[in-house]
Structures are given as structure tokens and as C-alpha cells.
Amino acid sequence: MPLLKGKSKKIISENIKEMIDAGHPRNQAIAASLNQARKSGAKIPVQSQKEKVVKKHHSHMKKAENHMKHAEHHHGKAEHHHKKAKEHLEHAKKHADIKEDKALVKKMVKKSSLK
Known part of the structure; x- marks a missing residue:
């Protein structure tokens, strides 16, 4: 199932939970969810x-x-x-x-x- 679009904490949390439930590693789920939020306009800094x-x-x-x-x-x-x-x-x-x-x-x- 595709990730939800949005930049709120609730959407990010739901995306993380969905990916973890689908069997993805936790770090990958977090990275993908934050990336989706950035695409939606969230100002989340990337660690250098x-x-x-x-x-x-x-x-x-x-x-x-x-x-x-x-x-x-x-x-x-x-x-x-x-x-x-x-x-x-x-x-x-x-x-x-x-x-x-x-x-x-x-x-x-x-x-x-x-x-």
C-alpha cells in the first residue's frame, strides 16, 4: 500500500507503523516516512x-x-x-x-x- 501524503506528525507515524507492519526494518520505515513528509513540504532537516x-x-x-x-x-x-x-x-x-x-x-x- 502506498504511503499517505502529508507532513503532520500523525501521518508520519501512520506511515512508519504501516511500513513496520508490512515487514520493513524500522530505520527504513522511518527514512521513507520522513522522505514522504519532505516531499509534502515538511521542513525536516537531513542529517549531514x-x-x-x-x-x-x-x-x-x-x-x-x-x-x-x-x-x-x-x-x-x-x-x-x-x-x-x-x-x-x-x-x-x-x-x-x-x-x-x-x-x-x-x-x-x-x-x-x-x-
């Missing part, structure tokens, strides 16, 4: 690529920090947590494009003795 990259970067940094905390508290599994922290730091390096964040990544790598 830079915002997505920064969000991914911060997500990996947070995960790396959590693994470092667990490595300090769970000595038996320290090797596992150091390995996971290193993986997340590598991902964070890929997404880092802000000077302060690059410095923070370097500091964490040095602290964890992961090179």
Missing part, C-alpha cells in the same frame, strides 16, 4: 554526512572507554577487553576528523599500551 561520522566516532570512543574500565576491574578478562578497546579505537581513528578527538584517541592508545 559529517554529523553521521562524528556520531560514529563518539560511539566508538565510548565503547573503547567502557572496555578499558572493564579491563581494569576484571583482570581475568583483561586481554579480551584490551583487544576490544583496541578495535574500537581503530574505528574511532577512522572517523576522527576533529583535532581534540584525535588527541584523545592518541592519549587512550598510549594509556592502554595498544599500538
Whole structure:
């Protein structure tokens, strides 16, 4: 069934619900519904690529920090947590494009003795 045309929150919600009920993934349903609302004239900003990259970067940094905390508290599994922290730091390096964040990544790598 085609999506309803309109830009109200009610129409957007109905479109999302309809797509989810039809078996579409939640993210796809949201994206398609918001796209339809934009076509109807709604002023819904599109997340820029830079915002997505920064969000991914911060997500990996947070995960790396959590693994470092667990490595300090769970000595038996320290090797596992150091390995996971290193993986997340590598991902964070890929997404880092802000000077302060690059410095923070370097500091964490040095602290964890992961090179």
C-alpha cells in the first residue's frame, strides 16, 4: 500500500507503523516516512554526512572507554577487553576528523599500551 501524503506528525507515524507492519526494518520505515513528509513540504532537516561520522566516532570512543574500565576491574578478562578497546579505537581513528578527538584517541592508545 502506498504511503499517505502529508507532513503532520500523525501521518508520519501512520506511515512508519504501516511500513513496520508490512515487514520493513524500522530505520527504513522511518527514512521513507520522513522522505514522504519532505516531499509534502515538511521542513525536516537531513542529517549531514559529517554529523553521521562524528556520531560514529563518539560511539566508538565510548565503547573503547567502557572496555578499558572493564579491563581494569576484571583482570581475568583483561586481554579480551584490551583487544576490544583496541578495535574500537581503530574505528574511532577512522572517523576522527576533529583535532581534540584525535588527541584523545592518541592519549587512550598510549594509556592502554595498544599500538
